[in-house]
Amino acid sequence: xxxxxxxxxxxxxxxxxxxxxxxxxxxxxxxxxxxxxxxxxxxxxxxxxxxxxxxxxxxxxxxxxxxxxxxxxxxxxxxxxxxxxxxxxxxxxxxxxxxxxxxxxxxxxxxxxxxxxxxxxxxxxxxxxxxxxxxxxxxxxxxxxxxxxxxxxxxxxxxxxxxxxxxxxxxxxxxxxxxxxxxxxxxxxxxxxxxxxxxxxxxxxxxxxxxxxxxxxxxxxxxxxxxxxxxxxxxxxxxxxxxxxxxxxxxxxxxxxxxxxxxxxxxxxxxxxxxxxxxxxxxxxxxxxxxxxxxxxxxxxxxxxxxxxxxxxxx
Amino acid sequence: xxxxxxxxxxxxxxxxxxxxxxxxxxxxxxxxxxxxxxxxxxxxxxxxxxxxxxxxxxxxxxxxxxxxxxxxxxxx
Numbered sequence: 001x002x003x004x005x006x007x008x009x010x011x012x013x014x015x016x017x018x019x020x021x022x023x024x025x026x027x028x029x030x031x032x033x034x035x036x037x038x039x040x041x042x043x044x045x046x047x048x049x050x051x052x053x054x055x056x057x058x059x060x061x062x063x064x065x066x067x068x069x070x071x072x073x074x075x076x077x078x079x080x081x082x083x084x085x086x087x088x089x090x091x092x093x094x095x096x097x098x099x100x101x102x103x104x105x106x107x108x109x110x111x112x113x114x115x116x117x118x119x120x121x122x123x124x125x126x127x128x129x130x131x132x133x134x135x136x137x138x139x140x141x142x143x144x145x146x147x148x149x150x151x152x153x154x155x156x157x158x159x160x161x162x163x164x165x166x167x168x169x170x171x172x173x174x175x176x177x178x179x180x181x182x183x184x185x186x187x188x189x190x191x192x193x194x195x196x197x198x199x200x201x202x203x204x205x206x207x208x209x210x211x212x213x214x215x216x217x218x219x220x221x222x223x224x225x226x227x228x229x230x231x232x233x234x235x236x237x238x239x240x241x242x243x244x245x246x247x248x249x250x251x252x253x254x255x256x257x258x259x260x261x262x263x264x265x266x267x268x269x270x271x272x273x274x275x276x277x278x279x280x281x282x283x284x285x286x287x288x289x290x291x292x293x294x295x296x297x298x299x300x301x302x303x304x305x306x307x308x309x310x311x312x313x314x315x
Numbered sequence: 316x317x318x319x320x321x322x323x324x325x326x327x328x329x330x331x332x333x334x335x336x337x338x339x340x341x342x343x344x345x346x347x348x349x350x351x352x353x354x355x356x357x358x359x360x361x362x363x364x365x366x367x368x369x370x371x372x373x374x375x376x377x378x379x380x381x382x383x384x385x386x387x388x389x390x391x
Binding site for chain 1: 326
């Protein structure tokens with residue numbers, strides 16, 4: 001349906017000949033943008049409704065006094081459904097630590113929450129298909145699980161700022177929202193997210209379309225193909241400063257995969273964009289010492305590089 | 316009546332502050348509006364997501380920015 005719409009728009013309405021580079025690129029651009037925006041609206045809305053059932057206060061209760069492993073897994077899964085914004089990272093961190101949750105479990109949550117986010121999921125689903133999107137979720141949860149366990153084993157509790165341990169949390173008894181309020185929340189949330197990413201999505205898809213139409217086949221293969229053993233770490237290092245631009249980066253990555261970029265390298269790149277964000281690190285500095293931030297970033301970076309090599313070997 | 320905005324000064328906290336001021340102005344009531352930016356104090360309200368809004372010490376909403384009309388409804 002959308003394909004037909006894009007085709008008739010480019011080839012009939014705009015009168016561009018099929019098979020030309022311009023035609024290909026424009027067709028690709030319109031088709032992908034329509035698909036992605038449709039998915040963005042629907043999925044973000046649904047995710048927001050689900051999320052309204054899992055405020056962080058509830059996750060904190062659900063995690064209760066869980067021990068390692070089970071707790072890490074549960075935290076990684078809750079990270080997917082709990083709404084996360086970097087401005088809430090500090091109260092969430094303190095709340096988890098205050099409830100007696102081990103540091104490693106808290107980190108499993110903190111890693112999974114931004115990594116498995118709905119915008120990245122929609123972009124992956126729309127542009128790579130549901131299988132890659134599922135692989136991405138699975139990998140994100142696994143990454144959060146193991147990185148959290150390692151941080152837990154390292155016994156780094158002394159690297160949390162002392163005042164955090166002295167805070168006593170109060171109780172709040174907020175009324176559960178009605179369905180009307182959940183839908184209103186989901187509507188506002190969807191509007192807010194789309195308002196923030198639409199430009200990046202269009203630029204990303206535009207660049208992707210340009211690559212699709214104009215960059216010669218196998219161009220990427222020459223530089224970042226399986227022949228280059230450093231492609232994965234370089235991709236990860238490029239991804240780290242691109243924080244919050246997953247929406248714009250994923251369409252470009254998709255076009256590059258078409259031109260020969262291995263899937264593992266692509267996955268590692270996308271993951272590094274969302275998992276390690278400088279603003280979040282700066283905010284977390286309020287509750288943990290720089291050394292722990294460095295350890296946290298280091299473990300996640302190395303883990304993502306391993307994930308990249310692993311998927312290059314098996315996909 | 317007392318309205319407190321809980322949050323460490325993120326952009327959403329400022330948005331909420333503006334909405335509260337607007338709601339108070341529209342309602343025409345005498346309301347004391349304060350920002351609570353100290354994290355230790357914020358935690359005593361039992362919220363994990365900011366910005367949050369408390370009326371007379373009771374948390375009304377956390378983790379989102381309600382519109383001025385909504386807040387006005389709570390003031391009345």
